[in-house]
Amino acid sequence: MLTSIYGKTTGLTASLLLLLASFVASLALGHYDVSLATLRASFMDFDPASTGQLIVVTERLPRAIVAALVGAGLAVAGALMQSVTRNALASPGILGINAGAMLFVVVGSAFLPLQAPWSLTALAFTGATVAASLVYLLGREPAKGAGIAPLRLVLAGVAVTALFIAVAQGLLVINQERFGDVMFWLAGSVSSRSLDSIGPVLPLFLLAFVATALLTRQLNILGLDDAMVRALGQSTGFVRLATGGIVVVLAGASVALAGMIGFVGLIVPHLVRGLFGRDHRWLLPACLCLGGSLLLIADTAARFIIPPREIPVGVMTALIGAPLFLYLASRRSPSL
């Protein structure tokens, strides 16, 4: 673990460089290799006649932006959820928020004539909010003031996820013509998005990141035990609610862009906590950089495992994340 300010600054700079490097790698590597010179030319002096430049600008650039945004968003959402619930297993995927957003997007895009990015995003927010409220209602301890029990919360999340996925599967079976569309949302993918559809969602991510930055001090206090938090005069209700709002925005926007991508919100905060400790002023920016890098790297690697097919990036993250979940779950106590 990095302890000194100097070490942490170096670590954060390295994470930022990793994010940039994986962004460039995601643009350059793939079934059709693009040289760095072509890459530079496609931004400095775009020539529509060159296949390489066309691939970079129309195909890989939106894809890399989506991967970076979604990875960063999910990782930060996961870190926030783990802090607020004090539960090492909390993340948007496991607590059903992604599934809620997915179901609403599927209903909107495959069964209602809604295709505009903003309407899908609004649907995703609604779904994420519904799921988050349901999981909170179901996962609270019955006794007053007992807070949120780790196991109960995870089970509530899993049950809610099962509920939403079952409904999505039912819709799919009733309306089999939309099989491909629905599978896209269920499996999660960062491909086939145009720059136009990213535009409306981008400000939401930025807004959520800024709001997160404003909350870091309060989040640090929330990590102490409840009596201490009250003694310090922190209003926990407001911070919890605001954090919940940010999580819904980040997870909803991520699902609206890329469907259900699990485990990013679980893996990255644990990795980062191991490196930077629990101070949210370091934890959150590092989650942002490393979350983006993880999804970019996973997406780039997914192009090479069984060419010419691509593995859905959600499957890649699950392959990395599931063993970590099992490790965390088989420890004695699943609290942070």
Add this chain to the structure above:
Amino acid sequence: MNPSLILRSGDDRLSLKIPRRTLGVVCILAGLLIGCAAASLSLGSHPTSLGDVASVLAGSDDSGLSLIVGEIRLPRVLLAILAGAALGVAGLLLQGLVRNPLASPDVIGITSGASAAAVAVLTLDLAVRGDALLPLAAITGAFAVALVILALTGGHRASPGQLVLVGVGLASALGALITFMLVLSGDASAMNAYLWLTGSLYAAQWGDVIRLAPWLAIFLPVALVCARQLDVLALGDPMATGLGAPLSGYRPLMLLSAVALAGSAVSVAGGLSFIGLVAPHMARNLVRGGHTGRLVTTAFLGALILLCADMVGRLGFAPRDLPAGVFVAAVGAPYFVYQMYRLKR
């Protein structure tokens, strides 16, 4: 009036206490089940009168009728009853075992194990629906997941919470694996696998019933014996140990029964969810007292839910035959959320 019937053997060595309320509820459910089964046997694209159904069941030799009723509808009805009962009882056992009303075969990964194995077989084109290989693969998958859960949690020493969490982790890993296989396979076999995952009794045959029945014949009695231990277990581990309950012996036995019941049901009926979650809750609302009565009620309720869902899917949207799993989820999921909300207060 005494709220319970008490039966004693002549020398007072054995006695059986049956609460009247449980007896009444079970009788009503049995009546409903018989009514639904009769309706399901007589209705369809070729309606048959109840008299004709009775004559086929009695062994009539009208070849057309006995084909429709005896070879197509009867196995389907029996399969719905058996699979529904098995899933409900498996859910009850798991919920009692981990003392958590949210546990069920689908939540802790047993259904996912069976589904992953079945989808692998379907998308690799090793078998089509109805082959004997499919249920075999599915039940192997269910047991494999149970073994992995036990191995990762260190067997009988594990706390119930760990058992569930590891199951949840495995379920999500297997979910990703299923998605992976579906995305990589062609659209036709992917759709086929998807129908299986939703859970459908379409084209049920006598072979399926014969494959499922022995599991129930063995493990339903085992579950009934274990039910008494669940009453003690509900008091908490220290109290149960203090009362002399052999926990380390019964826990694996209950887990084994739950896996066998859920795995065998899923292997013939597909990835049905929510029956194992909802039927025990309904039973808890209907009958008071111990787990034995609740277990019998759960079995009847599970059978009734699946039979009704299958009937709606088969008749409600004719000529299409929609999978029963869709309707189980459509009814089970809202009921479950309502129930969870009520338990809070």
